[in-house]
Amino acid sequence: MSNKLRDNITSDYFKAANAMRGRSSRRRIVAYVESYDDIYFWRTVLGSFEDSTRYFEVMLPSKVTLLRGKKSVLMNFIEGQTGPDMIACVDADYDYLLQGATSCSQKILNSPYVFHTYVYAIENYQCYAPSLHDVCVAVTLNDHRIFDFQAYFTTFSEAIFPLFVWSVWAYRTGNYKSFSLTDFCRICDPGGFTVQKPEDSLQNVRRKAWQKVRELQRKHPGNKEAYLKLKDELMALGVTPQNTYLYIQGHHLFDVVVSPILTKVCNMLRQERQNEIYHSHANHTQKRNEMSCYENSRQDVKTMLKKNTGYVFSAQFQCLQADVLKYLEGVGDSSQKERTTGEQKVENKQITE
Numbered sequence: 001m002s003n004k005l006r007d008n009i010t011s012d013y014f015k016a017a018n019a020m021r022g023r024s025s026r027r028r029i030v031a032y033v034e035s036y037d038d039i040y041f042w043r044t045v046l047g048s049f050e051d052s053t054r055y056f057e058v059m060l061p062s063k064v065t066l067l068r069g070k071k072s073v074l075m076n077f078i079e080g081q082t083g084p085d086m087i088a089c090v091d092a093d094y095d096y097l098l099q100g101a102t103s104c105s106q107k108i109l110n111s112p113y114v115f116h117t118y119v120y121a122i123e124n125y126q127c128y129a130p131s132l133h134d135v136c137v138a139v140t141l142n143d144h145r146i147f148d149f150q151a152y153f154t155t156f157s158e159a160i161f162p163l164f165v166w167s168v169w170a171y172r173t174g175n176y177k178s179f180s181l182t183d184f185c186r187i188c189d190p191g192g193f194t195v196q197k198p199e200d201s202l203q204n205v206r207r208k209a210w211q212k213v214r215e216l217q218r219k220h221p222g223n224k225e226a227y228l229k230l231k232d233e234l235m236a237l238g239v240t241p242q243n244t245y246l247y248i249q250g251h252h253l254f255d256v257v258v259s260p261i262l263t264k265v266c267n268m269l270r271q272e273r274q275n276e277i278y279h280s281h282a283n284h285t286q287k288r289n290e291m292s293c294y295e296n297s298r299q300d301v302k303t304m305l306k307k308n309t310g311y312v313f314s315a316q317f318q319c320l321q322a323d324v325l326k327y328l329e330g331v332g333d334s335s336q337k338e339r340t341t342g343e344q345k346v347e348n349k350q351i352t353e
Contacts, residue, residue, distance in 0.1 A: 027054040030086045032061040034070055037306070041122040042089045044309055045115075045317075049324055058089075070104070084331035088114045091121040094171050094181075097237060097247065101172045112330065115323055118238065118316040121250030125317065127258040129153040129245070131310020135262060138304045140269040141297055147265045152198055156257075157244035159206040160188050164244050165231045166216050169223075172230070179216065185252040187212055195264050238316065246316065254305070262301050270298065 033042050039058050046056040070090050090108065096116055098105040108116050119125055132149040136142075163184065170179040187208045190201035217223075239247050245257075277290050311317050 026052065028085070029054060029056050031056050031058045031089050032087070033058055033089045034060075034091065036060070038089070038091075038122060041125070044312065045089070045320060046324065048321070049328060054328075083113055086113070087327070090114065090116050091250065092116040092118055093120055094168060097168050097234060097239070098172055099233070099237075112327055115320065115327075118319050119246040119250075120248060120253075123250030123254040124246045124248075125311035125314070126305050126308045127245070127253050128308070128311040128314050130313070131308055132258070132262065134310055135301075135304050135308050136266055136269060138307075139262075139266045139299045139301055140273060141294070142269040142273045144269060144272060146268060146272075147195055147198070149261075152202070152261075153245050154242045155202050156190070156205060158241045159202060160209050160248070161239075161241040161244045162213050163187065163209040164239070164248065165227060165234060166213065168234060169227060169230050178219070179212075181249055183212075185249050185256070188248060188252065189256050190261075193261055193264065195268055238319070246314075254302075259302055259305065262305065266301055 031042055031046060033039055039060075042058045043056075046058065050056060070093070088111075092108070095102070095105040095108045096118060100106045100109055108114050117125065129150045129152075133145060133147075166179060167181065167184045170176045171181075188205060190205055192204065193201040245253060273294060274291065277287055277294060280287060280290075282290065
């Protein structure tokens with residue numbers, strides 16, 4: 001297939017293809033995503049909506065140029081190519097919270113065929129705090145709860161929430177050069193985390209966040225009313241002082257905050273299990289075999305974190321699924337009519353021939 005023909009593939013193309021396949025065949029809906037890592041996540045979103053009448057095929061937008069990212073996915077929307085049979089699935093980033101302040105935000109919010117994560121990115125879902133103990137169990141095969149992830153990230157969120165409001169304000173108003181996302185992420189780095197005294201890292205984040213808040217208050221003394229209004233609006237969109245970690249930059253949360261914490265917790269759990277084997281009453285050979293078996297069963301922290309699907313119980317994921325359901329209910333009847341019309345055209349053409 002030529003590049004030019006590939007570029008002209010639209011929702012109408014897939015709609016026509018579905019109509020030609022007959023009433024008894026399942027309708028194919030193509031879902032374009034930003035990167036390879038997104039394919040598995042969006043499969044968990046869309047797979048539960050497959051039935052005897054439809055199925056989804058999740059893929060990157062271009063197999064020819066290998067272009068990736070939100071721009072590449074949304075280009076189909078910009079050119080009017082998305083529709084009932086071809087949808088776009090992207091990370092929300094700040095675009096959801098900007099509520100139409102930029103053209104990209106408008107495209108994500110206004111199109112019924114563009115779906116977003118609600119949280120900043122898929123990495124935020126993978127770091128969903130209530131599921132992190134299960135990740136530790138998958139990594140270490142030790143179910144001992146030695147750390148309260150939910151309490152930690154609740155307090156972490158409360159520490160950064162006031163500054164997070166300023167961060168969104170900066171991007172809504174075009175002041176991001178004076179307070180960039182990079183600046184915000186640097187402040188959100190716990191640094192020096194220990195399992196025994198996690199409150200020290202939280203105090204470090206709280207101290208840095210308040211220093212920056214006071215600095216921004218001095219630079220923008222007349223911004224109090226706008227700040228409070230934005231704070232209320234963000235809370236209405238689902239951001240609370242207790243779940244702010246879900247809305248900060250996903251890669252930063254995954255690589256700088258959660259992975260180091262998980263690694264230290266998992267190291268303690270591994271040591272605990274190894275000590276149990278070492279101090280058991282088994283003979284030397286049995287201990288060595290048991291230790292070898294345990295070591296061969298261990299998993300990598302980041303690998304298991306990427307496979308984490310505990311986020312399916314989160315309120316944000318439920319909102320995303322509700323959007324997909326609304327879309328399917330809206331296009332279901334019309335798609336059946338179009339398919340019937342397509343079949344009739346084929347029959348008429350055969351009779352004419």
